[in-house]
Structure formats: C-alpha cells, structure tokens
Amino acid sequence: MKPKIFIDGEHGTTGLQIRTRLAGRTDLEILSIPEEERRNKDLRAELLRAADIAILCLPDDASREAAALLEGHKTRIIDTSTAHRTHADWVYGFAELEPMQAQRIREARLVANPGCYPTGAISLIRPLRDAGLLNSDYPVTVNAVSGYTGGGKQMIARMEDATHPEHMAENHFLYGLSLKHKHLPEMKLYGRLDHAPIFAPSVGRFPQGMIVQVPLYLGLLNGKPTLHEVHQALAAHYSGQKIVRVVPLEESAALPLIDAELLAGTDGMNLCVFGSEESGQVNLVAVLDNLGKGASGAAVQNMNLMLGLS
Structure with a gap:
C-alpha cells in the first residue's frame, strides 16, 4: 500500500512547491482538499488523520491547531511553520545538522522543518x-x-x-x-x-x-x-x-x-x-x-x- 501524504495548506506558496515536487511520484498517494474547502475543519481533520504523513504549510497558530487535531493518532507530521522548531518534542528537520540527525528524522513522528x-x-x-x-x-x-x-x-x-x-x-x-x-x-x-x-x-x-x-x-x-x-x-x-x-x-x-x-x-x-x-x-x-x-x-x-x- 502506498504511503498517504496530505499537504495541509497545499494552496500556499510552500504547499504548491511541495505538490509540484510530488506530482510525478508514483510511490505515494496524495490526499487533497479543494481550495474552497480549506477552512472546513471537519474535512481537514479527516484527511489529517487518514494520512501517513501530514505536511503542514500553515501559519503558526493553524499549525498548532492541526497538530492538536492529531494528538493520539498515528499520523506523522512535518511542520513547515515556526510553531514547533524549538520544541523539545519535535525533531529539527535539518538532516545535515550533525551525524545522527537524519536517523532522528527517520524515526520521528514530529518533525519541524527549518526556516x-x-x-x-x-x-x-x-x-x-x-x-x-x-x-x-x-x-x-x-x-x-x-x-x-x-x-x-x-x-x-x-x-x-x-x-x-x-x-x-x-x-x-x-x-x-x-x-x-x-x-x-x-x-x-x-x-x-x-x-x-x-x-x-x-x-x-x-x-x-x-x-x-x-x-x-x-x-x-x-x-x-x-x-x-x-x-x-x-x-x-x-x-x-x-x-x-x-x-x-x-x-x-x-x-x-x-x-x-x-x-x-x-x-x-x-x-x-x-x-x-x-x-x-x-x-x-x-x-x-x-x-x-x-x-x-x-x-x-x-x-x-x-x-x-x-
């Protein structure tokens, strides 16, 4: 079964760039939300929880809200906002930071993408x-x-x-x-x-x-x-x-x-x-x-x- 990826905020600049990078991938299943439904909290929560990895391309407060929606769920998260970059529970997503950082990212449920x-x-x-x-x-x-x-x-x-x-x-x-x-x-x-x-x-x-x-x-x-x-x-x-x-x-x-x-x-x-x-x-x-x-x-x-x- 292909991993399911949901980009929460796919219609923003970072989200669109990620969609472009994933467009030709046949090894992933991309979950998507219509732009007119992007503020539908119930639909967003459903897609977030259905994903294997949710990539958050949202403002800080919205990213915190999305992460809260996934508490107790198996979905892994990559947050591109500044909301969690210095949080002790999140792994910093700069794979070249030090020798073991890439391995930490591999094993993490919560990854904070660097600025x-x-x-x-x-x-x-x-x-x-x-x-x-x-x-x-x-x-x-x-x-x-x-x-x-x-x-x-x-x-x-x-x-x-x-x-x-x-x-x-x-x-x-x-x-x-x-x-x-x-x-x-x-x-x-x-x-x-x-x-x-x-x-x-x-x-x-x-x-x-x-x-x-x-x-x-x-x-x-x-x-x-x-x-x-x-x-x-x-x-x-x-x-x-x-x-x-x-x-x-x-x-x-x-x-x-x-x-x-x-x-x-x-x-x-x-x-x-x-x-x-x-x-x-x-x-x-x-x-x-x-x-x-x-x-x-x-x-x-x-x-x-x-x-x-x-």
Missing part, C-alpha cells in the same frame, strides 16, 4: 561550534538576502502586481529593523550559541534564491585558525552527504561575485569560505533556494527520510 534563513546560518555556524573553533559566546552576526517568494502569496502579489493597492516598487529592502525576528530562537538553539545573533534580513526583486553571510574574525576564534582550517571544519562536517556542497577554497577564490539566484530551482546548498589571512577576517557564505533547501525541498527530503525512501 530558510536559519538553514543557511546554522549550516555555517554549527560546524565551527562542533569543531571547537567558535565559542558559544561569540557575538555572531548574520546578514542575508532572500527572493520575495519567502514572504508568501501576499508579498508575491505586492511585488509582481503593479496595480496592487500595496504594491512594492523597491528593488532591494532591509526589514526586521528592530532586530527581532521569528527565526532567531532556532538560530540560537541549533547554532549552539549563548546569545541570539544580530540578524539583518533583506529581500531582493527576484522570486527565488538566497545568500546568507556570517562574517568572523579569525583572531577571535579558538586557535586563531587559517582560512584553510575553517574550510576544513566545514568540509569534514558535511563529508559523505549529497545535499550540502562545501565549495573548494580555490574555486571560491576565483569567483568574481555570488549570485543569489545561483541555486534557484534546486534543492541543494553551497557553502563558501571567503576572506584574507592578512586582514584576519573570514566571510562564510551559504547559497540556496529559499523555497528549495530553505522550505519545500527540505520538507520533501524529510518526508523521504521518514518513509525510508531515497
């Missing part, structure tokens, strides 16, 4: 923490730019429709100016940091893609490592897996620029180490698709792990 910005930030910070190069009290900063699809249907409409009453004409804008952001708790927890990073997110006038930067002083890291040693810590951390690529130092050094849309339409992530031994500075850079490894692609990866599929 797009935290995926890039944690992918750079965690290897240095685990290697002992970065102290937990280091004052980390994270700078990032994302495609506008990360803001969901409302932002997509505002960016693309010039007749929209709240049309946004800006080509690139910074937000989260109060330095309060819903992604900070997971960056702190899974980055193994004592303090939340100073996080400066921004949005560019392109649909999909993302750059996340973590600049550091080599002299303030433990052992005052070289660029090569920082790169080696990343390479060792991600050795043996296929999703995260640590770009060779020589290849990174030859790059004239980094395009935020480099991996748009893909589910992988590239990590680069830039910097200068003379200045004693290093800039760690993650490039990904905000809807790929940053959202829908990661959800499908986690679903496959939970089902024991490739």
